[in-house]
Amino acid sequence: MKPFRPAPRPAFWSATPPAIFPPLLGLLGLGLAWRRGLAALGLPGDPAEMLLGGLTLLALFCYLAYATKLLRRPSVLIEEMRTLPGRAGLAAMTDSVMLLASVALPYGHGLATGVLWLGLGLHGGLALLMVRYFLGAPPPQRRVTPAWHLTFVGFIIGALAAVPLGLVLLAQVILIATVLAALAIWAVSLWQFARETVPAPLRPMLAIHLAPACLFTVVAAGLGWATLAAAFGAVAVAVALSLLAAARWITAAGFSPLWGAFTFPLTALASAGFALGTVGTGEAGRLLGVAALILATGAVPAIAYRVLQLWAKGQLGPRTASAVA
Secondary structure, three states, X not given: OOOOOOOOOOOHHHOOOHHHHHHHHHHHHHHHXXXXXXXXXXOOXXXXXXXXXXXXHHHHHHHHHHHHHHHHOOOHHHHHOOOHHHHHHHHHHHXXXXXXXXXXXXXXXXXXXXXXXXXXXXXXXXXXXXHHHHHHOOHHHHOOOOOHHHHHHOOHHHHHHHOOOOOHHHHHHHHHHHHHHHHHHHHHHHHHHXXXXXXXXXXXXXXXXXXXXXXXXHHHHHHOOHHHHHHHHHHHHHHHHHHHHOHHHHOOOOOOHHHHHHHHHHHHHHHHHHHHOOOOOOHHHHHHHHXXXXXXXXXXXXXXXXXXXXXXXXXXXXXXXXXXX
C-alpha cells in the first residue's frame, strides 16, 4: 500500500486568487481618506503620501502576481467568474486601478489621466465579459448580489479622479449612469432580502451596499452639486447605521476572506464625511469623516493582513475556490 502524500501545492504565481483585491481596494481607499482627512484638518499631508506610496507598491505587486497567472492560462479569467469571490475580486482589481488615478493626482496631470483611462478601459472590458458570462450562466449564477456594485457601479471610482482632472462632463455622465445602476441593484437586493434569508457566510457582502452612496457623495460634492451630495450623504449614514446595528448578525459566521467587503465601504464613508464638510455640512461632515477614519484605520489593515496572510500561506485560493493556471 502506497503511503499517503498530500497533493503538491500550486506554484505561487499560478494560484493568485482575486480575493486579494477587495482588501487592496480598502487599503488604497484608506490612504486616500487620510489624504482628505489631513487636508480637511489643516495638517501636513506627508504621512498620507508615504502610506499611499507603500500601498501603490503593494498594488503593483498584486497586479504582477495576477497578470502572471493570466499569462500562464488566460482562460482562468472566465473560470474565476463562476464564483462570487472571483467575480467580486476581479471587479475590485480593475476598480483599484481607477483608484490609483486619484492616488497619482498630485504627481502629474498626465500620469493620473493615463491611469484613469487605463482603469476605465480595463473595467469596461471586464464589465462586458461579466455581462457575456451572465447571459450564458445558469439562473443561480445570474442572481443579483451586492458584488454587482463593484462591476456595474464601480465606474464611479473613475469619476473621483475625473473631477479634479477637469474631465467634468465625463464625471457627470459616470455619476448619472452609476446612480441609475445602483438604484436598480438596491431595489432588486431589497426585494430579494424581503423574500429570503441571506446565508451567514455571505452576509459580509451586504456591506458593499454602503460604498455607492459614499462615492456618489464625494463625486457630487466635487462637482458642486451640494444638494445631491447631502442627499446621498444622508443615505450613506442611514445604510452605515443599519449595518452597524446588524453587525452581530452580519458577522455571525466568523472571519472569512469575504470580510474584505467591509474594507472599502468603510474608507469610502470616511471620504464622504470629509467631502460633506466642503459643501455646507461643515463640522458635522468632518466629525463623520474623523469617526469613520478612526474606525477604518483600526479595521481595514487588520482585515487586509489576515486575507493577505492566507494568500502567503497558500490557503486563500482553496478557501475562495479560485482557479489555478
